[in-house]
Amino acid sequence: MTEPQINEAAGKDVPAHPLRWRILGFLGIAQLMLILDVTVVAIALPHIETDLELSRQAVTWTVSAYTLTFGGLMLLGGRLADLVGAKRVVLSGLLIFTAASLVTGFAGSAGVLLGGRVAQGLGAALLSPSALSLVVGLFAGDERNRALGVWSALGGGGAALGVLLGGLLTAGPGWPWVFFVNVPIGLVILAALARMLPRQNAASPRPRLDVLGALLVTAASGSLIYAVTRAGDHGWLTATTGWLVLAAAIGYLAFVARQKTAGSPLMDLGLLVRRPVATGTFLILIATALMIAVFFLGTFYFQHAEGFGALQTGLLFLPVAIATMLGANLTGRAIAKAGARGLAVAGLLATAIGMALPAVSMHPATVVAGTAIAAAGTGAIFVVASATALGRVAPHEAGIASGIVSTFHEFGASVGAAVISSVAAASLIGDTLSGFTDGFLVAAVAAAGAALIAAVLTPGR
Structure with a gap:
């Protein structure tokens, strides 16, 4: 007979699920696939660009179409998990993601490629927040912190391992296999x-889903991403860029207004303004943007500027994978005693230092060393963000809170890819290193500025 655990959010004794760690392992692998699908594609982008004759904007959208759909519909996925049960949503999302991966692997044109990436994003938007909701519900107390540490280590380390796996697959059977590999894993x-997850009762009565709210926030984010991506080719101060940014701002305001009037709002704005949740979303946004900057700049630098192959580039990112998992694991163990604020600031400062190294000296050795240091910092930030935002939410809020955190994770990836692609445009389409240098410098400044904000915003112990 299992011993009861104390659910801190609800203040009640909840029996520990006997398979909770095994379930965490399978959910972690599923989440790993979703994270891998950002960075495993990054290593293959130069090859996809050549084979399908993609423009620079299409290359950026190969990342952003996935992350934008993922992030834009994430709140819908989290809300759906609260209403119909996380198990059903996890299984549905996994099935959609697996089928979309198969279609994307067969892409022979930019249209099919981007359409498949949108479908993958839909499956991921259902899977990720409901999986995180299950993790929060299955664990309590110190076990929850350890579980979130494992979750963050898998996600952050998986991002780096994705580059290694992408190198192996791209150099071996070819870039379509960065998508095909998801199919057998997803089915297993x-x-x-389906066998292990506990049954859950759906909410009763069952409110409607706020589909309009999901469309508003996705459209607004798409407008902002397009503005930033377009600015790399046409300039940051053009009228079109200004109109697109204005349209994004209006879309976000309309979304907020919709959440205040909807019968069943997609986002609890009161939950978002709680200090722990607000801090967690800010940290996850900046950490993911910085992580994407590392992979986007690193893969294109090694392959475009240095002429390294996909496999060699993937191997060069192995220290990044190890550093990410190490930073996340150590932070998960230390956060209960050390507190979130100091760890958040330390992680962001480490990231700033790591990003500054290639900006000062653009050389393969400094790029590897700098990205590894930055990865250890972002790994730490992921754990702090998750533990801060989700550590004190009630069980009935777990799905939507997980959706909020995961939404900002994917928006961070979208914004990071768009900004870095635009800043580094000169190097992506030319033979100069100035774009790569500028990209690393912008990332270093952003990390340093975020450290100052985190020092004020992050709660103490």
Whole structure:
């Protein structure tokens, strides 16, 4: 007979699920696939660009179409998990993601590629917040912090391992296999989770989903991403860029207004303004943007500027994978005693230092060393963000809170890819290193500025 655990959010004794760690393993692998699908594609982008004759904007959208759909519909996925049960949403999302991966692997044109990436993003938007909601519900107390540490280590380390896996697949059977590899893994996880996950009762009465709210926030974010991506080719101060940014701002305001009037709002704005949740979303946004900057700049620098192959580039990112997992694991163990504020500031400062190294001296050795240091910092930030935002939410809020955190994770990836692509445009389409240098410098300044904000915003112990 299992011993009861104390659910801190609800203040009640909740029996520990006997398979909770095994379930965490399978959910972690599923989440790993979603994270991998950002960075495993990054290593293959130069090859996809050549084979499908993609423009620079299409290359950026190969990342952003996935992350934008992922992030834009994430709140809908989290809300759906609260209403119909996380198990159903996890299995549905996993099935959609697996089928979309198969279609994307067969892409022979930019249109099919981007359409497949949108469908992958839809599956991921259903899977990720509901999986995180299950993790929050299955664990309590110190076990929850350790579980979130494992979750963050898998996500952050998986991002770096994705580059290594992408190198192996791209150099071997070819870039379509960065998508095909998801199919057998997804089917195995689907079968295992269908058997192991506990049954959940749906909410009663069942309110409607706020589809309009999801469309508003996705459209607003798409407008902002397009403005930033376009600015790399046409300038940051053009009238079109200004109109697109204005349209994004109006879309976000309309979304906020919709959440205040909807019968079943997509986002609890009161939850978002709580200090721990606000801090967690800010940290996850900046950490993901910085992580994407590392992979985007690193993969194109090694392959375009240095002429390294996909496999060699992937191997050069192995220290990044190790550093990310180490930073996340150590932070997960230390956060209960050390507190979130000091760890958040330390992680962001480490990231700033790491990003500054290639900006000062653009050389393969400094790029590897700098990105590894930055990865250790972002790994730490991911754990602090998750533990801060989700550590004190009630069980019935777990799905939507997880959706909020995961939404900002994907928006960070979208914004990071768009900004870095635009800043580094000169190097992506030419033979100069100035774009790469500028990209690393912008990332270093952003990390340093975020450290100052985190020092004020992050709660103490």
